[in-house]
Amino acid sequence: MDQEKALQLVKKQxxxxxxxxxxGVMKTAVQLAERYGADAKKAEIAAVFHDYAKFRPKEEMKQLLIEEQEDERLLHFHHELWHAPAGAILVKKEAGIEDEDILSAIRWHTTGRPGMTLLEKIVYLADYIEPGRVFPGVEEVRKTAEQDLNKAVLxxxxxxxxxxxxxxQPVFPVTMDTYNDLIQNGD
Ligand code: DGI
Ligand code: FE
Ligand code: FE
Ligand code: FE
Incomplete structure (x- = not known):
């Protein structure tokens, strides 16, 4: 799918x-892909679609997660966590994106996961450091992202x-698993 078509589909959501x-995530993800040798086209499409399900009704996302037998623990945690796996499912169903690298980068963009792929790390980090983000500590992570991808994701x-x-707030176990994995196997 080309960038224009992808943006047009996402804008409506x-x-x-x-x-x-x-x-912002799209531009940042492409830059990171170029820096770290990932597929820039896949990074671009994954970034464009990463928050595709952000505004779906909670009930719709919940049904989808149950139907598709996603991690049941999600249902006991904050619904903000649902838009990532729901997004991967809906982007495949509604936008016809079949590429598993892209879909997994969407799926894991909120919690990360142990053993993240290069593309997953790039989308996760781009979501965190895109130019519109203004929270404390973000500037330091932006600087780290220019030098060391794993260190920045950590x-x-x-x-x-x-x-x-x-x-x-409760911390979802997969988020903790991601932290432990990066601490133990980060580089
Ligand atoms: O969708 P975005 O706002 O761009 O960012 P995101 O998908 O990374 O995160 C969405 C929300 O999910 C954010 O407000 C923080 C929350 N979140 C991320 N990890 C966890 C979490 N909430 C809980 N309860 N537990 C987590 O581990
Ligand atoms: Fe998100
Ligand atoms: Fe994020
Ligand atoms: Fe986002």
Whole structure:
């Protein structure tokens, strides 16, 4: 699929603000792909579609996760986690994207996972550091991202976990698994 068609499909699913975020993730993901030798075309398409399901009704996402036998633990955690696997399913069904590298980068963009592929790391990190993100610590991760992909992904995962903990929010086990994997096998 070309960029124009992908953006046209995604724009209809998102608010203007979320679409701007998506454009930031797209540009950042392409830059990271070029820097770290990933397929820039796949990075671009995965980034464009990464938040495709962000505004789907909770009930629709829940049914989809049950039908498709996704990780049952998701249903006991915050519904914000659902748009990533639901997005992978819907992008395949509705946009006809079949490429498993792209679909898995969408699927794991919120929690990461142990043993992330290069493309998964790029989309995860691009989502965290795109130019529209303004939270504390993001500038340092942007700098790290220019030098060391694994170190930057680890910093993003660690900051996200610390943020959740500071808000007394539960941390999804897969997010913790991602952190442990990067700490133990990061480079
Ligand atoms: O969709 P975005 O806002 O661009 O970003 P995202 O998909 O990375 O994260 C969406 C939300 O999910 C964000 O507000 C934080 C939340 N989140 C990420 N990991 C976890 C989590 N929430 C819980 N409860 N547990 C997690 O492990
Ligand atoms: Fe997201
Ligand atoms: Fe993220
Ligand atoms: Fe996002």
């Amino acid at each position: 998102l608010t203007d603000k979320r679409y701007e975020h998506t454009l 910093a993003a995962v660690k900051n996200s976990i610390l943020f959740l903990m500071s808000k007394k």
